[in-house]
Amino acid sequence: MAERYALFSVTDRSGLVEFARGLVELGWRILATRGTAQALSAAGIPVTPLEEWTGVPEILGGRVKTLHPRVHAGILARATEGDLMELAAIGGHPIDLVAVNLYAFEEAARGGSLEEAIEAIDIGGVALLRAAAKNFARVVVCSSPADYPLVLDALRQHGEVPMELRRRLAARVFQMTAYYDAMIARYLDPEGLGSGSLPERLLLFGRPAIPLRYGENPHQAGAFYLDPLRPLPFEVLQGKPLSYNNLLDLEAAWRAAQDLPVPASVIVKHNNPCGAAVADTPAQAFRRALDSDPESAYGGIVAFNTAVDVEAAGALQGIFLEVIVAPAYQPEALERLARKKACRVIRMRDAVTLPLEVRSALGGFLVQTLDEGGDDPRTWEVVTRRAPTESEWRDLRFAWQVVRHVRSNAIVLAREGQTVGVGAGQMSRVDAVRIAVMKAGERARGAVLASDAFFPFPDGVEVAAAAGVMAIIQPGGSIRDPEVIEAADRWGIAMVFTGRRHFRH
Structure with missing residues (x-):
């Protein structure tokens, strides 16, 4: 069997010595970048520094050390006569295993300066991993120390790493590099998820932040993922x-x-x-x-x-x-x-609210900006003959602040800075009014009502009026607004249009 080459370039050296020693015992030759080579040599493992193998030293303070044709051609060469001849022509050799983990950008971004974070952006490591993952049909790629025992066991038992395992290891690489790049993009542009507009490309990434027993129900798995650069x-x-x-x-x-x-x-x-x-x-x-x-x-x-x-x-x-x-x-x-x-x-803590809301739907994502700000009482319009009293205005503003947080169809009854009845998540608005009135009981008399969207019919106003509601705030905009306003006038109710809807599904 031809001599097989493994290339190591790691920052996390856990399991490194044991893995390299196991490969050497199986007849592999080890290539390694300078720091990794020193660690292996100190452990008594025969290793060839990569700069000796390429004939080019690390330059630019370590920024360039693996970006060399012999390295990448050795990884990307397919097992074809043409590829192997081209590789031999530049003095290269097929590289059959790549073990790389990336600079700790997350740590530098959390606690360092911009300059330190920039230096922690891995270039060569990502290129090595992507090249090896692309050529997984011939090359085994290890992006984590957790991969080492899997690969070593397979080699000891079969002499080769099964194709299915190679493919899984390659998939892990692309998951990791996508996550890594998304983290860098977020660091360089903290508002990149959308600063008042929807992004051209949606980047979602995170790690499990705290343990959860299960999802909404015990038979569902659940987890809370958080951007690793954001504190809990x-x-x-x-x-x-x-x-x-x-x-x-x-x-x-x-x-x-x-x-x-x-x-x-x-x-x-x-x-x-x-x-x-x-x-x-x-x-x-x-x-x-x-x-x-x-x-x-x-x-x-x-x-x-x-x-x-x-x-x-x-x-x-x-x-x-x-x-x-x-x-x-x-x-x-x-x-x-x-x-x-x-x-x-x-x-x-001082929570940073993402500028977008994202939820899954139909195998994709629904994305929207947050429903916040923009409600200016100076733009509200009194549409009935009777205007609200000063105390009713206070309660209308309070009820309007609360109703936007209630699931649609939503109705809130309030009085003296206190909710007295909430109707939430109903299929018809009049039923939401009935529930809110039922919850309020006698406290509905003299209360105000907020509706997250317009009344499609006067029936909701009629139910509220019969319970003693004295003022209503709603967006307006229904084709039956004149009928709704007429019902309010008939009962002596003050009604205010805000011109802004607050559905919450």
């Missing part, structure tokens, strides 16, 4: 690991709370606010949010947009909650919350 946006101060559903609800509660004046509290259940309120203190805000729908709040997630103090921690004691999230906690408050051993207490 929260800190778990106490409680069990977060679940898939916890994370969805946590984001919904946190985003809703951020849209409200300080101090405010929002309780979310199944990705919908079931209670939201503003008040003079976080404890009062929570009590008022809980009063909106205490039955639905059981087992929910509560978010605050200001620090949780001792009084708020005391108010949280009387109900089972899955998660409490806030930007900060007083030390004494954490001591009190420690009694809720089953509850997860989360401190939210």
Whole structure:
């Protein structure tokens, strides 16, 4: 059998010596870049430095060391007479195995300067891996120390690496280099996912950031992936690991709370606010949010947009909650919350919100910019004979801030800075009104109503009016707007058009 060559160029040297020694015992010849060659030589393993083999030293401070025709022709040559003759003509030899791992760009990008991060962008290593992966029919490629035992076992048992394993190893390479390049692109252009517009090319990449027991249901696998250059946006101060559903609800509660004046509290259940309120203190805000729908709040997630103090921690004691999230906690408050051993207490850091929302659909991705900002009350239009009173205006603004966080079709009844009834996720808008009115009961009398989209018929207004609702805010835009406005006028209801819809599916 012709002598077989393996090329090593690694920054992570775990398992390196054992793998190289095993190859040498099987009759392989080892080529290696300078630092890797020194490590192998120090371990007593015969190795030929690559610069001796090519006759060209490493140059430009190590920026160029493997970019040489003998190297890449040795990797890319097919097992054909023509390729092998061309390779021999330049004094080359087929390279049958490539073991490379890349510079630690992630570490440099996290903690270093721009110059340090640029130097950590691997060029030669990526070229070696891609060349070997392209020619997997002849070349074995190892992009991780985890690959070494698989390859060595196959060689010891069969004398060759099976084609199926070669193909899997090649696929791993292209997964890794795609991830590596996406990480560099994101570092160089942090807003590359879209700065107010949709990108020409969508790059999605990440690593599992925290363990999850399963997905929405126990029979579904689940994980939370995060861009490795972004810090985890929260800190778990106490409680069990977060679940898939916890994370969805946590984001919904946190985003809703951020849209409200300080101090405010929002309780979310199944990705919908079931209670939201503003008040003079976080404890009062929570009590008022809980009063909106205490039955639905059981087992929910509560978010605050200001620090949780001792009084708020005391108010949280009387109900089972899955998660409490806030930007900060007083030390004494954490001591009190420690009694809720089953509850997860989360401190939210300065989370960087991606400028796009992405979800899978039909084997592809639906992508949109965020529904945030742009609602200017100065552009709103009173369309009824009666204008809202000053207190109704305050409640209309509050209800409009909350309804955008409720699943469509969405209706929110509010009064004095507190939700009193929420109708969420209904197929017809009038049914969403009926549910909100039912939840509110007598508290609907004198309340205001926010609708995330226009009323297609006057029936929703009729139901709200019969319950005692006094003012309505909605986008407008229905072909039946005149009928809807007429119904509001007939009942003495003030109605405001915002001109902006807030569907949330």
